Amino acid sequence: MKLKELESCLQQVDGFEEPKILLEQYPTSPHIAGCMLYTIHNTFDDIQNKLVADLGCGCGVLSIGAAVLDAGLCVGFDIDEDALDIFKGNVEDFELSNIDMVQCDVCSIGSSYAKKFDTVIMNPPFGTKHNQGIDMQFLQTAISMASTAVYSLHKTSTRDHIQKKANDWKVKMEVIAVLSEQQEYKESYAEP
Amino acid sequence: MKLLTHNMLTSHVKGVTKGYPLIIKATEVKVNELEFNAQFVSRMIPKLEWSALIQAAEWLGQSQDLPSALIPDYENDEEFLRKVHRILLEVEVIEGCLQCPESGREFPISKGVPNMLLNEGE
Numbered sequence: 001m002k003l004k005e006l007e008s009c010l011q012q013v014d015g016f017e018e019p020k021i022l023l024e025q026y027p028t029s030p031h032i033a034g035c036m037l038y039t040i041h042n043t044f045d046d047i048q049n050k051l052v053a054d055l056g057c058g059c060g061v062l063s064i065g066a067a068v069l070d071a072g073l074c075v076g077f078d079i080d081e082d083a084l085d086i087f088k089g090n091v092e093d094f095e096l097s098n099i100d101m102v103q104c105d106v107c108s109i110g111s112s113y114a115k116k117f118d119t120v121i122m123n124p125p126f127g128t129k130h131n132q133g134i135d136m137q138f139l140q141t142a143i144s145m146a147s148t149a150v151y152s153l154h155k156t157s158t159r160d161h162i163q164k165k166a167n168d169w170k171v172k173m174e175v176i177a178v179l180s181e182q183q184e185y186k187e188s189y190a191e192p
Numbered sequence: 193m194k195l196l197t198h199n200m201l202t203s204h205v206k207g208v209t210k211g212y213p214l215i216i217k218a219t220e221v222k223v224n225e226l227e228f229n230a231q232f233v234s235r236m237i238p239k240l241e242w243s244a245l246i247q248a249a250e251w252l253g254q255s256q257d258l259p260s261a262l263i264p265d266y267e268n269d270e271e272f273l274r275k276v277h278r279i280l281l282e283v284e285v286i287e288g289c290l291q292c293p294e295s296g297r298e299f300p301i302s303k304g305v306p307n308m309l310l311n312e313g314e
Contacts, residue, residue: 073197100194
C-alpha cells in the first residue's frame with residue numbers, strides 16, 4: 001500500500017464528536033498517522049503479523065491504520081467510553097476483525113502486560129491540562145509492554161528530557177521523524 | 193473481547209495478590225472470522241498462560257478438544273494452530289463480565305469492550 005493510499009484510507013476514520021479537553025482528546029491527523037505507520041511498517045517491519053498495542057487510542061486512527069497494514073492483532077487502550085464507542089463504529093465501517101479494545105487507565109496498568117506486545121504505537125496526551133508528566137507515564141508503561149519497540153509522538157520541546165529518561169531506563173531512543181505539522185516528532189524505543 | 197486479550201488481563205483491586213485469570217461470565221458470544229496466519233499464532237503461543245486459555249475456552253463452552261497442556265512441536269501442527277487461532281482471535285465476548293477470582297469484583301464487558309476501570313479507593 002502506498003503512503004497516499006494509507007492516508008486517504010485514514011481520512012475515513014471518524015474523529016471525536018465532543019472532544020474532552022481535560023483528556024487532551026484530538027484526532028491524530030491522517031497525514032501524521034499515515035507517515036508514522038508507513039515508516040513503522042516499511043522501514044522497521046513492526047506492524048504486519050505483529051501483536052500491537054495502541055495506548056490512548058481514542059477513536060482509533062493509529063489502530064485502524066495498523067490493522068489495515070495487517071497487524072496480527074491491534075489492541076487499543078483508552079479511558080474514555082465515548083471515544084471507544086466511536087472507535088467501535090470505525091472498526092465496523094472498515095470491517096476489520098484484527099482489532100480489540102480495553103477500557104482502562106493507562107497510568108494504572110502496572111506491569112501486567114510486561115513484554116506481551118511486539119510493538120506499541122501511540123500519540124499520548126502531552127500533559128498540558130493539569131496532568132503534567134502523563135506523557136512520561138505513558139512512555140514508561142509502553143516500554144514495559146513492548147518486546148521490540150515503542151513508537152510515540154512527542155513535542156520537540158521535550159526531546160532532551162525524553163533522551164535523559166531513556167538513558168535512565170536503559171532504553172535506546174531514536175528520533176525517526178520531525179513532523180512540522182503540530183510540531184510533533186516520533187521516536188522508536190528498542191531494548192538494547 | 194478476544195481471548196488473546198483476556199489472557200493478559202488482571203484485576204488490580206487493592207489488596208488482591210493474584211487477580212488472574214479473570215473468570216468470564218458471558219451472556220453474548222460471537223465468532224468473527226479472521227484470516228489464519230500460522231506464523232502469528234505460533235509466535236503468540238509462548239506468550240500465553242496456556243492453562244488460563246483452556247479455562248477461558250471452557251467458560252465459553254468452546255473447548256473443542258484443545259489439549260490441557262501444550263503439545264511439543266506445535267509450530268508444525270497446522271490443525272492444532274488453526275484450533276488455537278479460532279479460540280484466540282475469532283471467538284469474542286460481546287456482553288457479560290469478568291470476575292476477579294480473589295475479590296469477586298466484576299468488570300463489565302459491554303459491546304465487546306471490557307471496562308477495567310476501578311472506582312476511587314478500590
